Amino acid sequence: MCRLLNSLPLRRGQASPSTTAAATALGLLLLAVSSLASPSQGSQRRSGAEPEQRAYTITPERQALLNTIRYAEGTWKQGGEGYRTLYGGGRFGSLARHPEIVVTKRYRSAAAGAYQFLPSTWREAATKLELRSFEPRSQDQAALYLVDRRGVLDQIDRLGLTREVMAVLAREWASFPSVSGGSAYGQPVKTPEELARFYRDNLESLRG
Numbered sequence: 001m002c003r004l005l006n007s008l009p010l011r012r013g014q015a016s017p018s019t020t021a022a023a024t025a026l027g028l029l030l031l032a033v034s035s036l037a038s039p040s041q042g043s044q045r046r047s048g049a050e051p052e053q054r055a056y057t058i059t060p061e062r063q064a065l066l067n068t069i070r071y072a073e074g075t076w077k078q079g080g081e082g083y084r085t086l087y088g089g090g091r092f093g094s095l096a097r098h099p100e101i102v103v104t105k106r107y108r109s110a111a112a113g114a115y116q117f118l119p120s121t122w123r124e125a126a127t128k129l130e131l132r133s134f135e136p137r138s139q140d141q142a143a144l145y146l147v148d149r150r151g152v153l154d155q156i157d158r159l160g161l162t163r164e165v166m167a168v169l170a171r172e173w174a175s176f177p178s179v180s181g182g183s184a185y186g187q188p189v190k191t192p193e194e195l196a197r198f199y200r201d202n203l204e205s206l207r208g
Contacts, residue, residue, distance in 0.1 A: 055129075056144040064203035065147065065156055066115075066140055071198050072175035072190045075114045083136045087111040095134045098122045107187070115143040116173070146172050161199040163192050 056062070067076060074089070075082030084091050087109040092099040100119045102110045110119055113134065117125070125131070125142035132138070147153045150172060152165045159165075170178040174185040176195070183189040 056141055056148070058140065058144075059157065060203055060206040061157055061160060062144060062153075063206055064199050065161060066143055067202050068161060068195055068199045069143060069169075069173060069176075070114050072173060072195060073114070073116045074175070075116070080136070082114045083134075083139055085113065085116075087116060095136075098126075098134050113139050115139060115146075117142065121146070160203070161196060163196075166192055166195060 058066075070076040070082055075085045078085060081091065083095065084093070086092055086099065086101055086103050087107075088103045088105045090103060092101060092112060098117065098119050099112050100110055101112065102108060111117060113122075114136070117139070122134075122142065125145045126138070129138075129141055129145055131142060144153065147156065147169065150168050152168050155162070155165055166176050167179050170176040170183070170189075174183045174187040175190055177183070177189050177192050181189075181192070
């Protein structure tokens, strides 16, 4: 999910990698925590121009990514109900707006929807894209905005869900593996191999 409110202390990392691996990891980490990129709207922006607020095109590659994020966040198997899911698995009713319901379980979070948006994250995306509801299409668009804001949407379009992309998206979704393989926010995380396999199988199904 997109971060937590007052979460428990982060777990300690595991043993340090070799010098070569450490250098590679440092490069990925710097990419992941670098300044957020200006959304490109899927490479529809002229050089030097402000990004146009238009809908993101949903290609098979982007749909497979969206489905993979849902898989990682635990809302995939719920189908359409995943768009009404609160942190912890509960449901909310109206899709007119983000519910902003704080749930306390192991952690405390107001994350909601198929991509587990925090209220503040949702407000930013909704404002930038001029989204008027929390309907499924709006949630899909907002998730692509967050990917684009991290500067990796074009890379996904060209190369798919690589390990490098996962490390960047780990700063947005705690269920994605960081450089070290764990969560950037100390939460349960999917392995790179599991996510890569799900993405690949899902993309093949969409293309077929």
